Amino acid sequence: MNILVTGGAGYIGSHTIISLIDNGFSVIVIDNFCSGHIEATDAVSKYENEKIKVYDGDFSDAGLLDDIIKRHNINGVIHFAAHSLVGESMDEPLKYYKNNVAKTILFLEFLKKSGINNFVFSSSAAVYGTSDKNPIDEASPLNPINAYGNTKLVVENILGSMDRAYGFKYISLRYFNAAGANKSGQIGEDHNPETHLIPRVLKSVATGENKAVVFGNDYPTDDGTAIRDYIHVDDLSYAHVLSLKFLIENEKSKSGAYNLGYEKGYSVMDVLGKIEEITGKKLKVEFTGRREGDPAILVASHEKIKKELGFEFKYNICDIISSAWNWHSNHPNGFSKAQA
Numbered sequence: 001m002n003i004l005v006t007g008g009a010g011y012i013g014s015h016t017i018i019s020l021i022d023n024g025f026s027v028i029v030i031d032n033f034c035s036g037h038i039e040a041t042d043a044v045s046k047y048e049n050e051k052i053k054v055y056d057g058d059f060s061d062a063g064l065l066d067d068i069i070k071r072h073n074i075n076g077v078i079h080f081a082a083h084s085l086v087g088e089s090m091d092e093p094l095k096y097y098k099n100n101v102a103k104t105i106l107f108l109e110f111l112k113k114s115g116i117n118n119f120v121f122s123s124s125a126a127v128y129g130t131s132d133k134n135p136i137d138e139a140s141p142l143n144p145i146n147a148y149g150n151t152k153l154v155v156e157n158i159l160g161s162m163d164r165a166y167g168f169k170y171i172s173l174r175y176f177n178a179a180g181a182n183k184s185g186q187i188g189e190d191h192n193p194e195t196h197l198i199p200r201v202l203k204s205v206a207t208g209e210n211k212a213v214v215f216g217n218d219y220p221t222d223d224g225t226a227i228r229d230y231i232h233v234d235d236l237s238y239a240h241v242l243s244l245k246f247l248i249e250n251e252k253s254k255s256g257a258y259n260l261g262y263e264k265g266y267s268v269m270d271v272l273g274k275i276e277e278i279t280g281k282k283l284k285v286e287f288t289g290r291r292e293g294d295p296a297i298l299v300a301s302h303e304k305i306k307k308e309l310g311f312e313f314k315y316n317i318c319d320i321i322s323s324a325w326n327w328h329s330n331h332p333n334g335f336s337k338a339q340a
């Protein structure tokens with residue numbers, strides 16, 4: 001079976017390709033490399049080059065899409081491609097609505113016209129905004145507090161309407177904090193700029209700076225720092241495979257949204273403590289003000305995906321940090337200067 005993957009050269013996309021191939025799928029990637037890395041798809045191609053074909057282009061380019069479906073019979077789609085920097089989305093909302101919403105509408109229109117179904121969408125915990133209740137379940141109010149979260153919610157709503165009107169089958173996966181790296185050590189997290197805690201600090205350790213900047217230590221939590229639910233990127237990747245299998249194997253399957261997190265929260269200070277343990281380095285911690293729009297606590301309820309899709313989580317926070325450290329210590333400059 002062939003799966004069309006938009007954004008396959010990105011962090012989560014490249015990990016998911018490995019999981020798809022490991023589970024017997026062939027993969028067709030569209031990526032314009034605006035934030036992804038050719039080195040990531042190259043690394044995966046070396047791993048299984050018969051099963052992956054990469055197209056350099058925009059996922060809303062109808063000519064490219066036409067060409068792809070002439071060459072490949074597509075059985076399902078995973079739509080990762082998006083802009084995803086929360087701060088930037090507040091400063092440049094149109095850039096976000098254009099790429100994440102307007103282009104996604106063109107893409108969905110093309111899929112509908114071509115009779116392609118079984119769609120897995122990269123959504124986000126950002127659709128919940130600040131929730132009073134933790135863990136957050138899927139029935140919790142959807143109140144994004146930034147433009148990025150809004151773009152994800154708009155697409156979820158469009159998918160709901162398409163299901164009702166055309167029977168378009170989809171699953172939206174609402175990721176909490178993705179982190180970690182594949183055990184191969186060949187691919188890992190390399191965003192620019194990097195806004196995520198674990199890669200920021202591990203990069204600093206890998207370059208000998210050993211610095212950790214903490215945004216806010218006056219939250220209503222035990223140690224005053226924000227609590228998040230981290231999920232290993234390989235658990236996340238497998239959830240996409242399972243979602244696709246569910247859609248493909250059950251023609252009458254119900255569309256829906258599922259949270260992906262461990263139902264366990266770690267404060268920033270908890271994470272820094274684990275980083276010190278795993279890397280053996282003492283961190284120089286610097287406290288600064290809260291980042292706008294950062295809620296105190298975000299922890300997922302994961303009962304729904306366990307019950308309805310039979311998903312089982314394999315990893316924990318120590319696996320996340322060790323695998324990420326394996327990647328960053330061997331790639332202190334990310335993909336650009338591997339093995340520096």
Ligand SMILES: NC(=O)c1ccc[n+]([C@@H]2O[C@H](COP(=O)([O-])OP(=O)(O)OC[C@H]3O[C@@H](n4cnc5c(N)ncnc54)[C@H](O)[C@@H]3O)[C@@H](O)[C@H]2O)c1
Nearest residue numbers: 007009010011012032033034035036058059081082084178
């Ligand atoms: N990383 C996280 O913790 C997290 C959490 C929640 C949701 N998400 C969502 O998961 C998805 C993947 O996130 P990531 O961290 O891997 O991001 P990423 O930036 O590493 O990957 C996104 C990929 O999409 C590509 N892309 C963007 N716009 C494109 C376009 N118009 N045409 C073709 N390719 C395009 C980029 O080049 C990149 O390879 C995103 O939709 C993001 O919003 C990520």
